[in-house]
Amino acid sequence: MHSPPLRLLFARTLRASLLSPLVLTGCGVIEPPAGGPCGEPHQEQCPGVDLTGYARPTCDQNALAVSGLSPAVAPDVVQLRVVGTKFNSGTFPQRVVSTSGTACATASDPSACQSALEQLGSTQGFHEHCEQVCSAYYLATTRGDEVTAHTSLEALKSFLRPIDTTQEAALLAFGQGLNVSCGNLTSGAVKANPDGSFNVVGTEGSTCGAGTNLYQIVMKVSPSGDLTEEKRTLLQKGDPNCIVGRRPDGLHAAASVDCDSALGRHFAHAAHMEAASIQAFLRLREELALHGADESLRNDALASALDEVMHTDVSTRLARRFGATPPRLQVETPPPRSLFEVALENIVEGCTRETYGALVAHYQAMHARDEEIRGVMARIAEDETRHAELSWAIDHWAHERLSDAERATLREARRQAVQTLREELAHPLDAQLIDEAGLPPPEVAASMLASLERELWAGHP
Numbered sequence: 001m002h003s004p005p006l007r008l009l010f011a012r013t014l015r016a017s018l019l020s021p022l023v024l025t026g027c028g029v030i031e032p033p034a035g036g037p038c039g040e041p042h043q044e045q046c047p048g049v050d051l052t053g054y055a056r057p058t059c060d061q062n063a064l065a066v067s068g069l070s071p072a073v074a075p076d077v078v079q080l081r082v083v084g085t086k087f088n089s090g091t092f093p094q095r096v097v098s099t100s101g102t103a104c105a106t107a108s109d110p111s112a113c114q115s116a117l118e119q120l121g122s123t124q125g126f127h128e129h130c131e132q133v134c135s136a137y138y139l140a141t142t143r144g145d146e147v148t149a150h151t152s153l154e155a156l157k158s159f160l161r162p163i164d165t166t167q168e169a170a171l172l173a174f175g176q177g178l179n180v181s182c183g184n185l186t187s188g189a190v191k192a193n194p195d196g197s198f199n200v201v202g203t204e205g206s207t208c209g210a211g212t213n214l215y216q217i218v219m220k221v222s223p224s225g226d227l228t229e230e231k232r233t234l235l236q237k238g239d240p241n242c243i244v245g246r247r248p249d250g251l252h253a254a255a256s257v258d259c260d261s262a263l264g265r266h267f268a269h270a271a272h273m274e275a276a277s278i279q280a281f282l283r284l285r286e287e288l289a290l291h292g293a294d295e296s297l298r299n300d301a302l303a304s305a306l307d308e309v310m311h312t313d314v315s316t317r318l319a320r321r322f323g324a325t326p327p328r329l330q331v332e333t334p335p336p337r338s339l340f341e342v343a344l345e346n347i348v349e350g351c352t353r354e355t356y357g358a359l360v361a362h363y364q365a366m367h368a369r370d371e372e373i374r375g376v377m378a379r380i381a382e383d384e385t386r387h388a389e390l391s392w393a394i395d396h397w398a399h400e401r402l403s404d405a406e407r408a409t410l411r412e413a414r415r416q417a418v419q420t421l422r423e424e425l426a427h428p429l430d431a432q433l434i435d436e437a438g439l440p441p442p443e444v445a446a447s448m449l450a451s452l453e454r455e456l457w458a459g460h461p
Contacts, residue, residue: 006355006358006385006388006389006392006456007385009451009452009455009456010358010359010362010385012451012455013359013448013451013452013455014359014362014363014366016447016451017363017440017444017447017448048186048201048216048218048231048233048235049201049216049218049231049233051185051186051189051201053191054185054189054190054191054199054201055166055189055190055191056182056185056188056189056190057166057167057170057171057180057182057188057189057190058167059182059375060097060098063080063097063098063182063379064080064097064098064167064170064171064174064180064182065080065098065100065167066078066079066080066098066099066100066139066171067098067100067167068165068166068167068168069100069160069165069167069168069171070164070165070168071159071160071161072161072162073143074143075101075141075142075143076101076102076103076104076105076106076107076141076142076143076144077099077100077101077102077103077104077105077117077141077142078099078100078101078139078140078141079096079097079098079099079139079140079141080096080097080098080099080137080138080139080171081094081095081096081097081122081125081137081138081139081140082094082095082097082125082135082136082137082306082310083121083122083123083125083135083136083137083138083306084135084302084303084305084306093299093302093303093305093306094121094122094303094306095303095306095307096140097137103117103142104117104142105142106143106144107142107144107145108144108145109145112145113142113145113147116147117140117142117147120140120147120149121149122138122149122151124136124138124151124152125137125138125151125152126138126151126152126153126156126175126176126177127174127175127176127177128177129309129313135306135309135310137174137175138150138151139155139156139159141159153175153176156171156172156175157172157175157225160172160225161223161224161225162223162224162225163198163221163222163223163224163225164196164223166190166191166192166198167190169190169198169200169221170190170200172221172225172227173200173202173219173221173227174202176219176227177204178200178202178203178204178217178219179202179203179204180200180201180202181202181203181372182372182375184372185201186201186216186235187201187202187203187216188201188202189201193220196222196223197220197221197222197223198220198221199218199219199220199221199230200218200219200220200221201216201217201218201219202216202217202219203215203216203217203235204217204232213234214234214235214320215232215233215234215235216231216232216233216235217229217231217232218230218231218232257269257324257325257326257327259322259323259324259325260323261322261323261324261432262430262432262433263318263322263432263433263436263437264319264322264323264324265324266433266437266439267315267316267318267319267322267324268319268324268325268326268327269326269327270315270318270319271312271315271316271318271319271326272326272327274308274311274312274315275308275312275326277304277305277308277311278305278308278309278312279305281301281302281304281305281308282301282302282305284301284342284346285298285301285302285305286336287336287337287342288301288342288394290336291339291342291401293394293397294397297390297393297394297397300386300390300393301390303386304383304386304387304390307383307386307387310379310383311380311383314376314379314380315376318372318373318376321372339398339401339402340402340406340409342394342398343394343395343398343399343402343406343410344409344410344413346391346394346395346398347391347395347410347413347414347417348413348414348417349391350387350388350390350391350392350394350395351388351391351392351395351414351457351460352414352417352418352421352457353417353421354384354387354388354391355388355391355392355452355456356421356448356449356452357384357388358381358384358385358387358388359448359452360439360440360445360448361377361380361381361384362377362381362385363438363439363440363444363448364377364381364437364438364439365377365378365381365438366438367438367440368436368437368438369435369436369438370436370437370438373436373437373438374438377438395460414457418449418453418457421449422446422449425442425445425446425449426442426446427442428442429441429442
């Protein structure tokens with residue numbers, strides 16, 4: 001991919017920033033304003049099952065890890081992959097969420113094995129989730145020369161049996177459809193029982209739309225892989241006025257968020273923008289195809305849309321944890337854009353704003369005092385870095401197809417975008433956003449922006 005070495009630049013910039021110590025909180029939850037979050041009746045912060053004896057599952061970048069598994073037939077490598085299952089395309093973008101082991105370590109032809117693993121794919125999986133697009137998970141394994149996709153709950157059970165570790169129990173409950181959090185014991189916990197079974201705590205449902213509710217679930221997992229719901233506790237009633245929208249190009253300004261919590265307002269607006277990005281990437285993929293872009297760029301745009309589905313979900317969960325509801329999306333559908341218009345939006349939103357946003361996400365992953373936020377941002381930072389790399393690859397591809405006058409316009413647009421960012425970052429931040437969410441204070445943000453301007457944007461035509 002033709003992009004600047006963003007990760008090295010980010011690492012240098014973050015080392016130069018002022019580091020603050022990490023302070024972990026008790027159950028990973030910030031107390032809401034007195035009287036309940038944002039005018040709603042007070043919700044107990046750690047309700048439901050008694051969590052004595054429970055522990056968090058092992059996670060990798062805020063997703064369940066595939067370490068700690070002990071299948072009867074041990075593979076060389078096991079990967080947990082997420083795949084888009086219902087796109088308006090013959091392509092099903094996917095990415096590896098977690099890996100354990102060494103791929104093709106015992107293969108007679110390691111090169112052929114590696115190639116088969118890279119080409120392995122699926123159009124279905126377990127733990128399917130649908131919002132703007134649908135996604136699901138599956139396991140990819142290698143053992144000797146055999147490369148296998150485990151794409152159903154039954155296949156997952158067959159691979160893991162007997163269930164004799166807490167991580168296997170958590171993964172199987174996740175495969176059944178339980179949402180198992182990595183940052184909050186109330187919605188992600190597991191323990192071994194004296195009879196050899198396991199209890200897994202997670203959540204089910206949502207809080208967006210009429211008739212929706214969020215429940216805490218205790219799932220019992222037997223050694224043979226049988227799953228039994230042991231307890232269900234209502235955590236929060238859904239908001240009947242919440243509507244999850246779809247966002248093509250033409251997004252209207254978001255309505256204000258009525259919430260006393262700065263954290264609630266921040267993550268509500270973040271969820272709104274993440275949801276908007278889903279359709280932005282899907283539309284970008286269509287326009288790249290229209291203008292003859294390589295398949296790799298189109299596929300990366302689809303994969304980015306899949307990432308944004310996950311970002312929308314976790315940002316919405318954080319917003320509701322702090323008592324806020326993401327604003328409703330309002331959009332118009334413009335006609336397909338010219339290559340110059342696509343490149344113009346890309347250099348402003350991708351090469352400038354998204355690139356800076358990826359750096360900020362890495363900063364939050366280091367500095368957020370709230371443990372759940374810190375874990376979420378670690379995952380988002382990696383995804384947003386890939387999205388920024390895609391923006392630079394698109395810029396390189398489009399640059400060769402534009403006129404000198406159009407390229408000059410892009411350079412001026414980038415200069416203006418940097419200036420707009422500089423003005424936005426000068427505004428003071430609520431102390432909660434700095435301390436709990438880890439956002440850089442204005443002076444640190446200005447220094448980070450200056451580093452990108454000096455080492456990245458100034459060196460690219």
